[in-house]
Amino acid sequence: xxxxxxxxxxxxxxxxxxxxxxxxxxxxxxxxxxxxxxxxxxxxxxxxxxxxxxxxxxxxxxxxxxxxxxxxxxxxxxxxxxxxxxxxxxxxxxxxxxxxxxxxxxxxxxxxxxxxxxxxxxxxxxxxxxxxxxxxxxxxxxxxxxxxxxxxxxxxxxxxxxxxxxxxxxxxxxxxxxxxxxxxxxxxxxxxxxxxxxxxxxxxxxxxxxxxxxxxxxxxxxxxxxxxxxxxxxxxxxxxxxxxxxxxxxxxxxxxxxxxxxxxxxxxxxxxxxxxxxxxxxxxxxxxxxxxxxxxxxxxxxxxxx
Amino acid sequence: xxxxxxxxxxxxxxxxxxxxxxxxxxxxxxxxxxxxxxxxxxxxxxxxxxxxxxxxxxxxxxxxxxxxxxxxxxxxxxxxxxxxxxxxxxxxxxxxxxxxxxxxxxxxxxxxxxxxxxxxxxxxxxxxxxxxxxxxxxxxxxxxxxxxxxxxxxxxxxxxxxxxxxxxxxxxxxxxxxxxxxxxxxxxxxxxxxxxxxxxxxxxxxxxxxxxxxxxxxxxxxxxxxxxxxxxxxxxxxxxxxxxxxxxxxxxxxxxxxxxxxxxxxxxxxxxxxxxxxxxxxxxxxxxxxxxxxxxxxxxxxxxxxxxxxxxxxxxxxxxxxxxxxxxxxx
Numbered sequence: 001x002x003x004x005x006x007x008x009x010x011x012x013x014x015x016x017x018x019x020x021x022x023x024x025x026x027x028x029x030x031x032x033x034x035x036x037x038x039x040x041x042x043x044x045x046x047x048x049x050x051x052x053x054x055x056x057x058x059x060x061x062x063x064x065x066x067x068x069x070x071x072x073x074x075x076x077x078x079x080x081x082x083x084x085x086x087x088x089x090x091x092x093x094x095x096x097x098x099x100x101x102x103x104x105x106x107x108x109x110x111x112x113x114x115x116x117x118x119x120x121x122x123x124x125x126x127x128x129x130x131x132x133x134x135x136x137x138x139x140x141x142x143x144x145x146x147x148x149x150x151x152x153x154x155x156x157x158x159x160x161x162x163x164x165x166x167x168x169x170x171x172x173x174x175x176x177x178x179x180x181x182x183x184x185x186x187x188x189x190x191x192x193x194x195x196x197x198x199x200x201x202x203x204x205x206x207x208x209x210x211x212x213x214x215x216x217x218x219x220x221x222x223x224x225x226x227x228x229x230x231x232x233x234x235x236x237x238x239x240x241x242x243x244x245x246x247x248x249x250x251x252x253x254x255x256x257x258x259x260x261x262x263x264x265x266x267x268x269x270x271x272x273x274x275x276x277x278x279x280x281x282x283x284x285x286x287x288x289x290x291x292x293x294x295x296x297x298x299x300x301x302x303x304x305x306x
Numbered sequence: 307x308x309x310x311x312x313x314x315x316x317x318x319x320x321x322x323x324x325x326x327x328x329x330x331x332x333x334x335x336x337x338x339x340x341x342x343x344x345x346x347x348x349x350x351x352x353x354x355x356x357x358x359x360x361x362x363x364x365x366x367x368x369x370x371x372x373x374x375x376x377x378x379x380x381x382x383x384x385x386x387x388x389x390x391x392x393x394x395x396x397x398x399x400x401x402x403x404x405x406x407x408x409x410x411x412x413x414x415x416x417x418x419x420x421x422x423x424x425x426x427x428x429x430x431x432x433x434x435x436x437x438x439x440x441x442x443x444x445x446x447x448x449x450x451x452x453x454x455x456x457x458x459x460x461x462x463x464x465x466x467x468x469x470x471x472x473x474x475x476x477x478x479x480x481x482x483x484x485x486x487x488x489x490x491x492x493x494x495x496x497x498x499x500x501x502x503x504x505x506x507x508x509x510x511x512x513x514x515x516x517x518x519x520x521x522x523x524x525x526x527x528x529x530x531x532x533x534x535x536x537x538x539x540x541x542x543x544x545x546x547x548x549x550x551x552x553x554x555x556x557x558x559x560x561x562x563x564x565x566x567x568x569x570x571x572x573x574x575x576x577x578x579x580x581x582x583x584x585x586x587x588x589x590x591x592x593x594x595x596x597x598x599x600x601x602x603x604x605x606x607x608x609x610x611x612x613x614x615x616x617x618x619x620x621x622x623x624x625x626x627x628x629x630x631x632x633x634x635x636x637x
Contacts, residue, residue: 070492071510137529154486155533156519239526240519250486250519250530260491260521272492 043284046277053271067241069272078243082158082251086233087226089162095219098173106181107203125171133235136164152248156238159247165229169222180214181207217298224290230255254279338592339637347603349626353596356385360593365393366400366414367495368524369442369542370579373612374414377601396522397495411594413582416495432584437625439605441615443563444575445546447553451535454480457557464504468511487515488530488539491522496541499577547613568615585632595633602626
């Protein structure tokens with residue numbers, strides 16, 4: 001068989017340019033891997049500079065409650081706390097909303113409605129995040145302040161940023177969750193109907209549980225997107241580290257701090273400057289782990305129905 | 307095949323066009339001080355911006371930024387056709403770019419250069435020349451909605467921006483509400499100046515304060531202070547002047563930030579604004595010398611409109627003398 005292919009007029013042997021193209025494509029693929037390795041390398045190397053500073057110790061970094069590098073306080077909990085607050089709020093809004101949009105699109109929407117809704121969602125996904133940032137500052141914050149009172153809600157606050165990030169990840173959740181739901185085999189739905197299930201029962205008791213691993217993977221990816229989101233928090237969440245559980249107070253997130261410092265604020269070779277690489281490494285580790293877990297989960301999902 | 311030839315020829319033609327453009331541009335360099343006109347203003351030669359060629363790169367203080375922007379605007383209005391870059395990144399970062407990387411021609415600063423910055427400049431062969439361009443009355447501001455605070459003493463100011471949690475902690479007659487602070491970032495000259503004046507150069511109490519927001523972007527501070535009657539912050543006077551409708555300025559030790567009080571040195575938070583450049587840069591890039599000449603000649607006509615106060619004639623004259631020394635024999 002193989003010999004036959006080799007002698008075939010359209011066989012591989014007679015097309016040397018195929019090899020060239022394949023090699024090129026492989027090099028492009030390799031390039032993206034090299035970039036990832038390069039980023040990881042730079043982050044680790046520069047973070048090492050930060051942790052090598054005599055004022056910094058790892059334990060203090062992980063457990064300290066005040067982040068003010070200029071006066072030697074390197075506890076990154078306030079930044080982590082703000083990042084988790086905004087991401088949590090984003091997920092509280094984005095997951096239910098995105099899931100329901102996905103269920104509607106996959107199970108209920110007529111072709112006409114779908115033809116209108118899907119492009120709208122895609123437009124939402126195409127808006128630059130800085131615009132979302134201004135949306136948070138000039139729409140969401142005043143809205144929150146008019147509901148909860150000017151004195152309770154700071155002008156920069158994590159709630160406003162979190163809600164807008166929720167809107168920002170909504171299209172991503174909706175699209176991926178819809179894929180997860182539609183890839184549930186038709187047999188399962190038909191079986192549910194055959195047993196006398198209504199369409200709501202079929203959706204919530206059969207289809208959603210069957211799509212659960214795909215959905216969880218979606219949510220984890222969305223979470224990792226929310227944690228890494230930068231412009232919205234830089235504009236709306238606040239510009240000073242603050243350890244608080246109150247989402248109406250200003251607090252700076254990890255990404256917000258990195259933006260402020262790298263935006264020309266601070267001289268190179270200062271410990272403040274090196275600190276952003278350590279924070280970048282933390283972010284990288286968090287989102288990388290989330291993405292890995294998400295891949296593992298969606299792998300499980302594919303095994304179930306293959 | 308024909309197509310390929312055509313495209314190649316087109317490309318070559320285009321390339322030669324660009325090459326031609328370049329060689330044309332380089333001719334005026336032979337007489338790059340063509341902008342020097344007959345006559346002098348305050349001892350400096352008159353500048354004809356129409357004849358100035360080449361780009362100018364400046365970076366530094368966000369306080370000086372509006373003034374430099376205004377001067378650059380006027381320079382262009384009068385005919386300058388090059389590009390002036392003015393980055394608003396804080397005095398410290400501005401000096402960094404001027405003295406370490408040597409990427410900029412001029413450093414804008416709202417504080418005098420430090421000894422270690424001069425050393426850094428020397429190691430790359432630059433000797434910073436100081437040009438005084440104006441005076442800022444650092445403004446301590448609150449929102450228009452704040453009806454109780456009108457005046458603070460320096461001692462109150464120290465508490466207001468450090469240990470106090472509520473306004474009541476600063477002054478017993480003020481409300482028992484938490485203070486929200488909005489201050490310039492740690493690399494800005496304004497931050498340094500404030501720490502120096504109020505906290506004897508120790509930034510620690512300032513940075514340890516609760517409810518603290520730091521930003522190099524003064525407009526973010528303005529937004530934040532507008533947002534609550536219990537917010538307070540400080541920045542260059544021009545940003546107050548621009549937002550007079552929504553902000554109140556506090557008088558310090560009973561002295562208001564007005565021209566008379568800045569001129570007679572009674573306003574406690576008045577501070578100098580500077581440009582820094584270097585003789586070698588000014589000689590090798592005549593456009594830089596032209597811009598500084600222009601700046602020093604007309605700054606007093608613009609400084610008040612921007613929202614700052616003129617420096618004394620002697621102070622500006624010192625810079626003019628430095629300019630003349632640096633440029634001696636070049637034009």
